[in-house]
Amino acid sequence: MAGDDAAEAATMTDVIDEVLQVDSNEVVYVAHHDVSENGLTVTVSLALAAVTDHEPATLVPEFSKHVDPDALDRMFRPLPNGDLRKGGPLHLHIAGHDVEIHNTGRIEIYD
Numbered sequence: 001m002a003g004d005d006a007a008e009a010a011t012m013t014d015v016i017d018e019v020l021q022v023d024s025n026e027v028v029y030v031a032h033h034d035v036s037e038n039g040l041t042v043t044v045s046l047a048l049a050a051v052t053d054h055e056p057a058t059l060v061p062e063f064s065k066h067v068d069p070d071a072l073d074r075m076f077r078p079l080p081n082g083d084l085r086k087g088g089p090l091h092l093h094i095a096g097h098d099v100e101i102h103n104t105g106r107i108e109i110y111d
Contacts, residue, residue: 015031015043015046015047015049015050016029016030016031016047016050016051017030017031017032018030026110026111027110027111028108028109028110028111029047029050029051029108029109029111030106030107030108030109031043031044031046031047031050031106031107031109032104032105032106032107033076033105033107034105035076035077035078035084035103035104035105036077036078038073039073040069040072040073040076040101040105041060041063041064041067041069041072041073042056042060043107044063044094044099044101044107045059045060045063047107047109048063048094048095048097048099048109051097051109051111052095052096052097054095059094059095062094062095063092063094066092066093066094067090067092072090072101075090076088076101076103076105084103084104085103086103087103088101088102088103089101089102089103089108097109097110097111098110
C-alpha cells in the first residue's frame with residue numbers, strides 16, 4: 001500500500017501546484033492550465049481526481065453535465081491578439097467540491 005500512496009502523491013504533485021490552508025476547516029487546492037491549449041476539462045478533472053477518490057474518467061461525464069468541454073475551452077482561450085479574456089471566474093460544484101476557474105488558467109478546488 002505504501003507504493004500506492006507514493007504513486008498517488010506523485011500524481012497530486014504533478015497536477016496540484018499549491019495547497020492553501022484557508023482556515024482550520026477549509027483547504028484550497030490550486031492547479032493551472034495553459035489557456036492557450038485545449039483540454040481545460042481534462043485538467044480540471046485530473047485536479048479533482050487528485051484531491052478526491054474519483055477516477056478522472058468518471059469525472060469528465062460529471063463535469064460535462066455542468067458545461068460543454070469545447071465551450072469551456074473557448075471561454076477561457078485568449079483573444080486572437082493574445083490578451084486574456086475579461087471576466088470570470090466560473091464557479092461550478094462538481095464531485096462535492098466547489099471549483100473556480102479563472103481567466104488566467106488558475107483552478108481552485110475548495111475542500
